[in-house]
Amino acid sequence: MSSILTNTSAMNALSTLRDVNRGLNATQDRVSTGLKVSSGKDNAAYFSISETMKGDSGxxxxxxxxxxxxxxxxxxxxxxxxxxxxxxxxxxxxxxxxxxxxxxxxxxxxxxxxxxxxxxxxxxxxxxxxxxxxxxxxxxxxxxxxxxxxxxxxxxxxxxxxxxxxxxxxxxxxxxxxxxxxxxxxxxxxxxxxxxxxxxxxxxxxxxxxxxxxxxxxxxxxxxxxxxxxxxxxxxxADMEEEAARLQAYQVQQQLATQSLSIANQAPQNILSLFR
Missing domain, CATH: 1.20.1330.10 (f41 fragment of flagellin, N-terminal domain)
Structure with missing residues (x-):
């Protein structure tokens, strides 16, 4: 069934694009800072241990x-x-x-x-x-x-x-x-x-x-x-080699997800052909 009120395909494509963008942003942060754990939200246990060890080192x-x-x-x-x-x-x-x-x-x-x-x-x-x-x-x-x-x-x-x-x-x-x-x-x-x-x-x-x-x-x-x-x-x-590869992959996924969303958004236009 097709609906002009709810575009399920577009919703799924948008959700995928959001996930990709979140992953891409996180990877870009790791690349720019060189850290995979920069705060407690990234990994609470590692952050606590690393901060204590930094204090000891100092x-x-x-x-x-x-x-x-x-x-x-x-x-x-x-x-x-x-x-x-x-x-x-x-x-x-x-x-x-x-x-x-x-x-x-x-x-x-x-x-x-x-x-x-x-x-x-x-x-x-x-x-x-x-x-x-x-x-x-x-x-x-x-x-x-x-x-x-x-x-x-x-x-x-x-x-x-x-x-x-x-x-x-x-x-x-x-x-x-x-x-x-x-x-x-x-x-x-x-x-x-x-x-x-x-x-x-x-x-x-x-x-x-x-x-x-x-x-x-x-x-x-x-x-x-x-x-x-x-x-x-x-x-x-951060493992910079791994992050570089992940960044390339996310960029490709972002392009594909954007293209998929564009295609899904065109689906309601096909309904018009039924009324011609």
């Missing part, structure tokens, strides 16, 4: 920047400790030299005093952005946030701690050495110098271990951040 990046500053401070302290160690080694050698016969100990003492001044200068310069890890007044434990973890109680920060070193105490002991005293005291001065040398070597080693630990943690955080970003990408990024 926090890890910020934490890594903070560790970079601490690492630079530790590296500066290590360099200062190594310099103190080198100068202490020179002082030990000069004290050993002073034990020889015919040595002008006053000249050796001048050398020791100059080396002690150099040591103090190195200590005073062993700071990064005003952060001091080598002087007596700065002694203590340093805590560094190196990550986050999520649990039943919520999100908490993980921390890495290390102790500072006291290069000033080493310098003070070395500055007090004297080779102008009677020869019987030179053995004691040499023993003191060697003890302080060992302490300087220990300080440099300690700072080197801390620096290496921070460097390893930073590398891990960088890899973890890359993994999080990759996980987010796999959930929300």
């Amino acid at each position: 926090m890890f990046k910020a934490i890594n920047e903070g560790m970079t500053s601490t690492k630079n401070s530790v590296a500066t302290a290590r360099l200062g400790a190594e310099t103190v160690s080198d100068i202490a080694q020179q002082m030990v050698e000069r004290i050993a030299f002073a034990q020889g016969e015919g040595v002008n100990r006053e000249d050796v003492q001048l050398e020791l005093d100059a080396l002690a001044e150099n040591m103090l200068s190195a200590i005073n310069q062993s700071t990064f952005n005003g952060r001091d890890l080598v002087k007596t007044a700065s002694q203590g434990t340093v805590e560094v946030v190196n990550g986050i973890q999520r649990g039943a109680a919520g999100i908490t920060a993980t921390k890495f701690s290390f102790d500072t070193v006291d290069l000033e105490a080493i310098q003070g002991a070395m500055a007090g050495l004297s080779v102008t005293a009677p020869a019987t005291t030179l053995d004691a001065e040499l023993e003191t110098a060697e003890l302080q040398l060992a302490a300087a070597i220990g300080a440099a080693t300690k700072m080197g271990i801390v620096e290496n630990a921070l460097d390893s943690q930073m590398q891990f955080v960088e890899s973890l951040t890359d993994t999080l970003d990759s996980g987010v990408s796999s959930m929300v990024d």
Whole structure:
């Protein structure tokens, strides 16, 4: 039965065209944004997970920047400790030299005093952005946030701690050495110098271990951040090859649906031939 009031074919064609247009619009959005999940209406579960992971990734990046500053401070302290160690080694050698016969100990003492001044200068310069890890007044434990973890109680920060070193105490002991005293005291001065040398070597080693630990943690955080970003990408990024193929298909379907609607709209005109 044909009707001039209700064109069922046109209604079906129009419904098909609407579906095609909706699909085409959605595909165009994915192509233009590069995202298949851009809001909660696209995929609520993926959107929630991806937003949480993006937040974690951002926090890890910020934490890594903070560790970079601490690492630079530790590296500066290590360099200062190594310099103190080198100068202490020179002082030990000069004290050993002073034990020889015919040595002008006053000249050796001048050398020791100059080396002690150099040591103090190195200590005073062993700071990064005003952060001091080598002087007596700065002694203590340093805590560094190196990550986050999520649990039943919520999100908490993980921390890495290390102790500072006291290069000033080493310098003070070395500055007090004297080779102008009677020869019987030179053995004691040499023993003191060697003890302080060992302490300087220990300080440099300690700072080197801390620096290496921070460097390893930073590398891990960088890899973890890359993994999080990759996980987010796999959930929300659009497959551009697939979307390009889908876009072409929708464009063809749109043309066919439009043509079909046009044909359906012409059907009532055929009824006129019955009245001729």
